[in-house]
Amino acid sequence: QPLVEVSAVSKTYTIKADGTKPRGVLKALNNVSFTMDKPERIALIGPSGSGKSTLLRSIGGLLIDDASSGDIKVMGQAIQSKGRLAPNVRQARMNLGMIAQQFNLVGRLSLFTNAALGHLGKMGGLRGFFGLWSKAEKMAVMRALDHVGVAAKANQRANTLSGGQQQRGAIARAIVQDAKVILADEPVASLDPVTARKVMELLVKVNTEDKVGVIVTLHQVDYAKRYCDRILALKDGVIVYDGPANGLSGDT
Ligand code: ADP
Numbered sequence: 001q002p003l004v005e006v007s008a009v010s011k012t013y014t015i016k017a018d019g020t021k022p023r024g025v026l027k028a029l030n031n032v033s034f035t036m037d038k039p040e041r042i043a044l045i046g047p048s049g050s051g052k053s054t055l056l057r058s059i060g061g062l063l064i065d066d067a068s069s070g071d072i073k074v075m076g077q078a079i080q081s082k083g084r085l086a087p088n089v090r091q092a093r094m095n096l097g098m099i100a101q102q103f104n105l106v107g108r109l110s111l112f113t114n115a116a117l118g119h120l121g122k123m124g125g126l127r128g129f130f131g132l133w134s135k136a137e138k139m140a141v142m143r144a145l146d147h148v149g150v151a152a153k154a155n156q157r158a159n160t161l162s163g164g165q166q167q168r169g170a171i172a173r174a175i176v177q178d179a180k181v182i183l184a185d186e187p188v189a190s191l192d193p194v195t196a197r198k199v200m201e202l203l204v205k206v207n208t209e210d211k212v213g214v215i216v217t218l219h220q221v222d223y224a225k226r227y228c229d230r231i232l233a234l235k236d237g238v239i240v241y242d243g244p245a246n247g248l249s250g251d252t
């Protein structure tokens with residue numbers, strides 16, 4: 001079964017981010033379709049405003065308002081159905097690990113606890129909230145932190161760590177969660193080049209070793225070519241290229 005299915009998704013913002021109405025129609029996505037059949041690394045590229053982030057957030061079930069159409073499924077479970085957020089979206093979202101540009105860890109909590117939050121959805125409520133992890137759960141967290149190379153930092157508060165270490169923590173959280181697909185929104189945009197490459201290499205490792213699919217928005221085409229095996233290029237909300245990363249020529 002496909003990991004991700006996006007079928008004829010369109011998205012029109014009827015209210016601008018600042019709450020005002022746009023002049024004319026702002027079609028952020030226009031009849032976008034693609035399927036991830038096996039755990040691939042897909043780079044979403046395109047100029048600013050081309051709809052990358054709107055597509056990623058739609059797959060994540062994070063866009064609930066405004067005019068949408070089309071269907072999105074993750075691991076066969078509906079995220080969006082006929083343009084509406086699916087009723088069981090929370091369940092479907094458990095297959096998705098989210099990584100944001102601005103390291104979305106809880107700053108005051110330890111790296112361990114942040115990674116352990118990946119267990120939350122599976123645990124149901126307060127036990128996880130109070131950090132009452134079982135021994136097996138704790139071991140899974142330490143294994144994940146070790147896997148991404150930050151086990152030594154487990155007890156440090158997230159906000160004392162470097163950006164690269166925090167991104168590793170976010171990837172560990174996705175592993176703990178047993179995510180089948182990682183959605184990463186400009187995960188290296190705030191990092192220096194050396195750290196950025198290491199984080200990209202880690203996404204490659206998680207993809208190849210753990211068979212986690214990766215969809216990552218990047219604004220550097222060379223990163224997309226080097227670290228991903230498939231590129232989806234967007235322009236004005238339309239997919240203008242969908243193919244092997246090494247098949248993209250010129251400057252789309
Ligand atoms: P990208 O990630 O490629 O830069 P976006 O998905 O952020 O593109 O934006 C696509 C289009 O939708 C742009 O014209 C942008 O201004 C508009 N847009 C993005 N987010 C919102 C929002 N929350 N409200 C209204 N318009 C938005």
Ligand code: ADP
Nearest residue numbers: 057060061062090093097098099100101104185
């Ligand atoms: P819920 O309301 O079901 O708790 P949320 O909308 O709060 O769901 O988000 C679910 C997951 O998506 C959380 O892990 C959250 O950190 C992440 N998330 C929320 N907004 C963003 C965003 N803009 N970019 C990346 N990840 C996000």
